[in-house]
Amino acid sequence: AAAARAAITAGRIEARHSPREPLDVLVQHLVTVALGGGFEPDALLAEVRGTVAYEALDDANWRWALDFVRQGGASLTAYPDYHRVVPDEHGVWRVPDARLARRHRVNIGTIVSDASISVQYLGGGKLGSVEESFIARLRPGDAFMFSGRLLELVRVEQMTALVRRATAGRAALPRWNGGRMPLSSTLADAVLRELAEADAGRFDSPEMACVRPLIDIQRRWSGVPAPDVLVAETLKSREGWHLFLYPFAGRQVHLGLAGLIAWRAAQPETGTFSIALNDYGIELLSAKPIDWAERLPGLLSVPPLETLLHEVLASLNATELARRRFREIARIAGLIFQSHPGERRSNRQLQASATLFFEVFQQHDPGNLLLAQAERELLTQELDVRRLA
Structure with missing residues (x-):
């Protein structure tokens, strides 16, 4: 609270970054405009480039988007359902199929909520549901605490996490997105400035005065984080060798950094x-002896950005995360449909359809720009690699 008030008083307001060339939204927009009387590509391109998100849209990506709505790109040409927009004899692109037009109108929109995944034993007993984004980050064999039980993830089939009882080990705890308080870069910087002021003996706000005893203990026992100070603590317990880091960079950055x-x-x-x-921080626990103090400088080294991206993707369950991200992209781009007139598809059905497209594109159309968008959004939105670097 003290950090937020200080940042607001100083006029340091969180910046809003526009998405950069989300092609799924562009594809949906092309179909929508085609339904609204049609469009001429050159005129619409000039209009699209007038927005911040698409001001740098190049001709190659524009042609790809036109080809995608016309015939589904390189891998869906044989399927009439993806021949959504075609030019008429006057060069105006329209939607000629009334059935495809109705389906698009029913499913138009870009707000996609995070789905829930059912958790059940291999034998069939159901335990409940958990947020998909939590399960997607786990690998088979990882343990997590759910419904008062220590469980081991066996595999994920569509929208069901199959588990068995885990015998031992530390467990991850599911957290719902609605229960998180995201720490943005601006707020994180403000928190570190408040801690630096407190470390210097200045407790100007009532909130900081209240936590002064805790900060004094932290200073005596370890150290106080600051904008130019990363506090690292190590501990040996009966569970293993612990490393605690306090970057105060927010959950998304910490997820990538910890992995x-x-x-x-x-x-x-x-x-x-x-x-x-x-x-606020990270804990890593190793069952084997590890000298964290000796190895930490090397573990925190910053390589070139391309190398960093490769390492981050290798360290996480990146393929599964990208597959889940692709479902949202596929829905917005009109590859899969949330509902049809008179029916509504379940998340299980949507995931099965999205997974099929994801695998088809990977095998037969690896240059599909929607795949690249899924990986890019994974790095920028879920892991916030810009701040990690």
Whole structure:
């Protein structure tokens, strides 16, 4: 609260970044405009480039989008359902099929909510449901606490996580998106400034005065985080060797950072790490002896951006995360449909359809720009790689 008030008083307001060339939205827009009387490509391109999101849209991507709505791109040409927009004899692009027009109108929109995944035992007993974004980050064999039980993820089939009881080990705890308080870059910087002021003995706000005893203890026992100080703490317990880091960079950055550190630490020899994180810090736990103090400088080194992106994707369940992200893109682009007149499809059906498209594009159309968008959005929106670098 003190950090937020100080940032507002100083006029440091969180910036709003426009998406960069979301081609799924562009594809939907092309079909929508074609339904509204049609369009001429050159005139519409000039209009689209007048927006911030598409001001740098190049001719190749524009031609790809036109080809995608005309015949479904390189891999869907044989399917009439994806021949949605065609030019008439006057060069005006329209939707000639009334059935496709009705389906588009029913499903138009770009707001996609996070789905829930059912959790059940291999034997069939159902335990409940958990947010899809949580399960998507787990690998088979990972343990998590759910419904008062320590469970091990066996596999995910469509929208069901199949589990069995885990015998031992640290568990991840599911958290619903609605229960998180996201720590943005501006707010994170403000929090670190407040902590730096407190470390210097200045407690100007009533909130900071209330937590002064805690900060004094933290200073005596360890150190206080600051804009130019990363506090790292190590601990040996009966559970293993712990590393605690306090970057105060927000949950998304911490997710990528924790996975990256664990992946790098396991490179010399195979190792298993349990990860816990929140908006303020990270905990890594190793069952094997590891000298965190000696290895940490190397684990935190910053390579060139291209190398960093490769390492981040290698450290996480990137393919599964991209597949889940692709479902939203496919829905917006009109590849899959939430509902038809008189019926509504379940999340299980949507995921099955999206997975099929994802695999078809990977095998037969690897240059499909929607695949590239899924990976890009994974890095920028779910992991916030810009801040990680």
